[in-house]
Amino acid sequence: MRGTWRSGPWSAQVSGGHLDKPEWFEPVDVVRITASAGFDGAIGSRPLAVTAAWGRNRDVGLFALDGYLLEWDLRMAAHDSVYGRAESMLKEIFGLGVHPAGLLNHPRNFSHIDALTVGYVRERPLAGWRRVGIGADITVYRTSADLVEYFGSPTSYHVFLRWRPSTPAAAHAHH
Numbered sequence: 001m002r003g004t005w006r007s008g009p010w011s012a013q014v015s016g017g018h019l020d021k022p023e024w025f026e027p028v029d030v031v032r033i034t035a036s037a038g039f040d041g042a043i044g045s046r047p048l049a050v051t052a053a054w055g056r057n058r059d060v061g062l063f064a065l066d067g068y069l070l071e072w073d074l075r076m077a078a079h080d081s082v083y084g085r086a087e088s089m090l091k092e093i094f095g096l097g098v099h100p101a102g103l104l105n106h107p108r109n110f111s112h113i114d115a116l117t118v119g120y121v122r123e124r125p126l127a128g129w130r131r132v133g134i135g136a137d138i139t140v141y142r143t144s145a146d147l148v149e150y151f152g153s154p155t156s157y158h159v160f161l162r163w164r165p166s167t168p169a170a171a172h173a174h175h
Contacts, residue, residue: 009041031058047075065090065110079124083137085117093147112144121162133162 002015016033036053053069067089075081093111119137126132136159143151 009039010037011040012037028059032056033058043074049073063110065092079122081121081123083117083119083121085115087113087115089113109146111147113147114142116140119158123162123164129165131164133164135160135162 001017002013004013005011012035014033014035016031019030019032021027022030032055034053034055036051038049038051040049042048050072051069053071055067056064058064068087070086071084073081073083090110090112092109117137117139119135121133121135123131123133136157138158139156141154143153
């Protein structure tokens, strides 16, 4: 089931469903619930798109795994944007494996993962309806102790060149 709402630049949704044994390695049913709110408008003359979201998987009523997300893109000037994404989740990473159907009390190992990405892109129009952008971002992670042993506390960096077809100048579009 899903419900949605929209008013001007604001939108929201709530959804839920019962999934019949969605993973082959974990033969249990899952109840999934999600909710999100978004803004796709402007602050003053600067286009801004923001989404906040939450999701939960609950298996057989025993374990609830939540995930959170905040994502944004702000046009700072005609060709300059800053963007970011913050995520926080609880996942079963270690201990995954085939669990016998009907065995509800097997050991579970949950790991906590947080990630924060911040980036910048500069776009320039090309001939016709095309744009090219150059940008960079950095992502920092914070993880629970069980993951640090195997993955450390990683940081990733990206530098990129992006090509996009664009809309005619008369049309309004967020990037």
